[in-house]
Amino acid sequence: MTYVYSISAGPQKASDYFDQEDTSDEHGDNPLWHYTDAAGLQGILSSGKIRATHVAHLNDPTEIVHGEELVSLFARNLKWPEEYVHGNAALRKFADEWPTSRVSALTDAFVASFCADDGNRLSQWRGYGGAGLGYSIGFRRVSIAQKEPVRLFKVTYQTYQPGANVNKLDEAFRTILRVVERDVSRGIPADEAIAKSCHEMIRRASLAALRLKHDGFKEEQEWRLIAAGDFENSPVSRPDFRPAARGLIPYVEVDLRDESGRLPLRKIFVGPAHNAQSSVKAVQGLLKSRGYPDADELVEASGIPFRAT
Numbered sequence: 001m002t003y004v005y006s007i008s009a010g011p012q013k014a015s016d017y018f019d020q021e022d023t024s025d026e027h028g029d030n031p032l033w034h035y036t037d038a039a040g041l042q043g044i045l046s047s048g049k050i051r052a053t054h055v056a057h058l059n060d061p062t063e064i065v066h067g068e069e070l071v072s073l074f075a076r077n078l079k080w081p082e083e084y085v086h087g088n089a090a091l092r093k094f095a096d097e098w099p100t101s102r103v104s105a106l107t108d109a110f111v112a113s114f115c116a117d118d119g120n121r122l123s124q125w126r127g128y129g130g131a132g133l134g135y136s137i138g139f140r141r142v143s144i145a146q147k148e149p150v151r152l153f154k155v156t157y158q159t160y161q162p163g164a165n166v167n168k169l170d171e172a173f174r175t176i177l178r179v180v181e182r183d184v185s186r187g188i189p190a191d192e193a194i195a196k197s198c199h200e201m202i203r204r205a206s207l208a209a210l211r212l213k214h215d216g217f218k219e220e221q222e223w224r225l226i227a228a229g230d231f232e233n234s235p236v237s238r239p240d241f242r243p244a245a246r247g248l249i250p251y252v253e254v255d256l257r258d259e260s261g262r263l264p265l266r267k268i269f270v271g272p273a274h275n276a277q278s279s280v281k282a283v284q285g286l287l288k289s290r291g292y293p294d295a296d297e298l299v300e301a302s303g304i305p306f307r308a309t
Contacts, residue, residue: 067212143264
C-alpha cells in the first residue's frame with residue numbers, strides 16, 4: 001500500500017481511520033470466498049446480505065486485540081533521535097492516548113470474513129465449512145470493495161519481533177515525526193503540531209491494527225469486511241442478536257447486492273462431504289428461485305476426497 005501523507009486536525013470519529021485504505025492487490029478481481037453451512041448459504045442467497053459479527057464476539061475475540069497490542073509494542077520500541085524533542089513528545093502522547101483512542105475503544109465494530117484462496121481448501125472445509133458439509137461462496141472482489149458504508153481490508157499476518165515494521169507503520173510514523181519538527185520550525189505552536197501528529201499516528205495505527213492477525217493463521221488468506229458504528233448510514237446502530245453456545249451474539253447484516261439486485265457471485269462450491277450430484281442441484285434450484293439466470297454454471301462440487309466424521 002502507498003500512503004499519501006497529510007496531517008488533518010485529528011480524527012473525530014472512527015470512520016476517519018479508513019479514508020485512505022487501498023483494497024487492490026496483485027490478484028486483481030480474483031474472488032473472495034465465504035465458507036458457511038447450509039443455513040448460512042440459504043440466508044445469504046435469499047436475503048442478499050451477509051452477517052458481520054461484533055469484534056468482541058468473534059470465534060477468537062483476541063483477533064482485533066492482537067493487532068492493537070502489536071501496535072503498542074511497536075510504538076514503545078520505536079527509536080527516535082533524542083534531539084528531536086517534539087517528535088518524541090508526539091510519541092509519548094501517542095502512547096498515552098492509544099489505549100482509549102484505538103478503534104475498538106472508540107466504537108462498535110463488526111466483521112465478516114472472507115478468504116482469498118481458491119474456495120476449495122480442505123482446512124477451510126474442516127474449520128469453517130461445516131466439517132465438509134458446508135459451502136463456499138465466491139464473490140467478485142471489486143464489487144465488495146465498492147460497498148458502502150463498510151470497508152474491505154486484506155489481513156496481514158504478523159507476530160511482533162523487536163525492530164519489525166508492523167504493517168508499514170515504521171515508514172508512516174517516521175514521516176509523521178519528521179513533519180512535527182518541520183511544522184514547529186515553521187512557527188506552528190508545538191502543542192498544536194504534537195496534537196495533530198498524535199491524531200494522525202492513531203489513525204494510521206488503527207488502520208494497521210484492524211489488518212493484523214497472528215501469523216499462525218496465515219493459511220486462511222483472510223480479508224475483513226468492517227462495519228463501524230459511526231460510518232455514515234451504518235447498520236451498526238441497529239444490531240440484531242443470534243443465540244450460540246457461548247451466549248447471545250450481536251451482529252449486523254451487510255447488503256452485498258449489486259445494481260442488478262443480485263449478489264456479485266463468481267462460483268459456489270458444495271463441500272466435499274456432500275452427495276455431490278443432489279447437493280449441486282439443490283443449490284442451483286435455490287439460485288434459480290432467487291432469479292440467477294446462470295445458476296447452472298455457478299455451482300460446482302468440491303471434488304476433494306473427504307468423509308465427515
